[in-house]
Amino acid sequence: MAEQPVTRYDRVHLARNRLRKVLGRHSVALFRTLEQKIADAGPKPMRINPHILTEAKQDLVGSGEVRVRVDGGSPWFYLANTDPAVVTARLAKQLPIHARLREADVTKRIGQTLEIAIFKALRQQQTLSFHGAFVDLDKHDDSTLYSKKEPPGDLNGRFLNKNKSLDFLIHHPTAGYAGIEAKNLREWLYPDRAEVLDLLHKCCTLDIVPVLIARRYPFVTFKLLNTCGVVVHETYNQMYPASEADFAAKAADKMLLGYHDIRVGTDPDKRLLRFLHVNLPKILPAARERFDQYKDLLSDYASGPMEYAEFAARVRRRSEGAHEDFDEPPTPDYY
Numbered sequence: 001m002a003e004q005p006v007t008r009y010d011r012v013h014l015a016r017n018r019l020r021k022v023l024g025r026h027s028v029a030l031f032r033t034l035e036q037k038i039a040d041a042g043p044k045p046m047r048i049n050p051h052i053l054t055e056a057k058q059d060l061v062g063s064g065e066v067r068v069r070v071d072g073g074s075p076w077f078y079l080a081n082t083d084p085a086v087v088t089a090r091l092a093k094q095l096p097i098h099a100r101l102r103e104a105d106v107t108k109r110i111g112q113t114l115e116i117a118i119f120k121a122l123r124q125q126q127t128l129s130f131h132g133a134f135v136d137l138d139k140h141d142d143s144t145l146y147s148k149k150e151p152p153g154d155l156n157g158r159f160l161n162k163n164k165s166l167d168f169l170i171h172h173p174t175a176g177y178a179g180i181e182a183k184n185l186r187e188w189l190y191p192d193r194a195e196v197l198d199l200l201h202k203c204c205t206l207d208i209v210p211v212l213i214a215r216r217y218p219f220v221t222f223k224l225l226n227t228c229g230v231v232v233h234e235t236y237n238q239m240y241p242a243s244e245a246d247f248a249a250k251a252a253d254k255m256l257l258g259y260h261d262i263r264v265g266t267d268p269d270k271r272l273l274r275f276l277h278v279n280l281p282k283i284l285p286a287a288r289e290r291f292d293q294y295k296d297l298l299s300d301y302a303s304g305p306m307e308y309a310e311f312a313a314r315v316r317r318r319s320e321g322a323h324e325d326f327d328e329p330p331t332p333d334y335y
Contacts, residue, residue, distance in 0.1 A: 008052070011048060011049075011052045012052055012055055012056050012059070014046070014048060015038065015048040015052050015053050015055070015056030015057075016056045016059060016060060018038045018042075018046065018048060019034060019038070019053070019056055019057060019060060019066070020060075020065075020079065022034060022037050022038060023066065023077060023078060023079045023082075024079060026090070026255070026258070027078060027082055027086050027087060027090040028069070028076050028077065028078040028082070028086075028087045028090045028091055028094075029076065029077055029078075029094075029258075030074060030075075030076060030077075030094075030098065030257065031054075031057065031075070031077065032186045032187070032257070032259075033257050033258045033259075034053065034057070034077065035050050035053060035186075035187075035188070036186075036257075036258050036259055036260065036261075037258055038053055039053060039188065039216075040216065040260075040261065041260065049188070049218045049219075050187075050188050050190075050218070051190065051218070057077065061077075064080055065079065065080055066078065066079060066080065067079075067080050069087065069091075071091055071095055072095050072098050072099050072102070073102065074098065074102075076091060093256060094256050094257060097247060097250045097251055097256055097257055098257065100247050101247065101251060101257075105145075106244065106247075108145055109142060109143075109144075109145060109241045109243075109244070110184055110238070110239070110240055110241065110244075111182075111184050112142075112145060112146060112148075112241075113142070113184060113239040113240060113241055113265075113266050114182040114183075114184035114213065114235065114239050115134075115148070115167050115168075115182045115184075116134055116137065116146065116266040117239060117266050117267060117268040117269075117272060118167070118168060118180065118182055118213065118268070118272070118276065119132065119133060119134050119168070120266065120267065120268050121268040121272055121273050121276045121277070122168065122170070122276060124268075124273070124277070125276060125277045127172070127173070127277070127281040128170045128171065128172060128276075128280070128281060129170070129171045130151075130168050130169065130170040130171070131151035131152060131168065131169040131170075132148070132149065132150060132151040132166070132167060132168035132169060132180075133148070133149045134146045134147065134148055134149075135147050135148075135149055141242070141243055142241035142242055142243050142266065143241070143243035150165040150166075151165060151166055151167075151168060151169035152165075152169065153165050154206075155169075155177060155206045155207075155208065156207075158205055158206050158207060159205075159206075160202055160205055160206065164202060165202075166179035166180060166181060166199075166202055166203075167179075167180050167181050167182050168180040169208075170211075172281060172284045172285070174285050175209065175284035175285045175287070175288040176208070176209075176288060177206070177208040177209070178203075178208050178209035178210070178211050178231070178284060178287075179199070179202060179203045179206065179208050179209070179210055179211065180211045180212075180213065181195070181198075181199045181202075181210075181211070181212055181213070182213045182214070183195050183212065183213070183214040183215075184214070184215065184235075184238055184239055185214060185215060185238070186215065186238055186259065188215075188216045188217060188218055188221075189212070189214045189216070189217050189221060190217075190218060190220070190221060191220060191221050191224050191225060191308065191311075191312070192308040195212075195214075196212065196221070196225075197301070197302050198302075199212055200230070200298050200299075200301065200302035201299075201302035201303060203298075204295055204298050204299040204302055204303075207295070209229060209230070209231065209284060209287050209288050209291050210225075210229075210230045210231070210291075210298075211230075211231040211232075211233070211280065212225075212230065212231070212232045212233070213232075213233045213235065213272075213275075214232075214233075214234065214235065215234065215235050215236065215237065215238050215261070216234055216236070217232055217234055224312055224315055226290075227290065227294070227315055227319050228290060228291065228293075228294035228295075228297065228298055228315060229287045229288065229289070229290030229291030229292070229293070229294060229295075230287070230291070230298070231280065231283060231284070231287050233272075233275045233279075233280075235269075235271065235272060236261060236271070237261045237262065237263040237269070238259065238261060238262055238263070239262075239263050239264075239265070239266065240262055240263070240264050240265075241264075241265075241266070242264055242265050242266070244264075245264050248262045248264050293318075294315065294318070297311060297314055297315060297318070
């Protein structure tokens with residue numbers, strides 16, 4: 001088994017090699033497919049986080065070793081020495097699935113499946129009271145969107161902007177309120193993603209603990225946000241509506257889109273149940289304390305005055321008890 005890369009150069013070098021091998025087998029692929037096969041799959045020492053994979057991909061495209069073809073509104077990547085007829089044939093098999101999964105109706109229903117699983121899990125516990133509900137789950141199947149009653153956007157005189165709401169507002173007996181956001185996305189969520197900033201802004205506005213539930217995060221997201229009292233949970237699956245089971249199977253096929261972690265249906269699995277029933281109630285009091293210590297940084301970062309590099313540096317210095325305003329250049333690999 002290969003040794004764990006120890007420098008950024010080593011990781012980029014390994015990423016370039018893995019991209020060559022995967023594209024050699026797959027012929028042509030979306031970047032999300034490359035992520036799934038390189039960042040999510042394979043022996044642990046061989047996995048490369050998406051930000052490093054992106055750098056390696058850009059290197060190969062820049063050198064001309066990998067080419068890009070835009071079809072169906074998305075870039076597809078292939079080795080320059082691949083037979084054009086093979087690229088065309090492989091695209092013909094993958095494009096219809098990709099096109100279906102990009103349809104607005106389908107993406108909205110995919111987004112809703114994780115929210116519904118969270119709602120079902122919250123209904124099965126007694127520790128946390130909560131706001132936010134799906135009101136017609138027993139009226140029709142998931143081939144159409146369900147109706148959602150959003151939680152209130154105001155709390156103790158604080159209020160969110162019009163048309164802004166959290167997915168769920170929960171209340172803990174001692175930690176007080178927290179806001180849950182569910183992001184049923186293929187992309188790994190880095191700390192500077194818009195979805196993260198939006199959650200932080202909403203929760204800082206309401207002065208409540210942020211809770212983010214998504215498929216995958218890099219370690220830096222957990223490390224940085226957990227330090228600040230933000231609770232993050234990985235599902236390790238992207239959930240699809242049961243009505244899209246056929247397309248889900250095609251998307252998961254290793255020689256098509258390769259999204260092998262797709263799970264069909266809206267029932268919460270054991271991992272999500274344990275998080276919401278056991279882990280979240282247990283960790284919320286300590287998360288509240290950390291949130292109070294860092295919410296000034298979270299608020300400035302979420303609202304825009306503070307850039308990510310400064311935010312990450314200030315969090316690190318504060319956590320280490322160092323002088324926070326010390327002027328130092330950001331580390332080149334703060335991811």
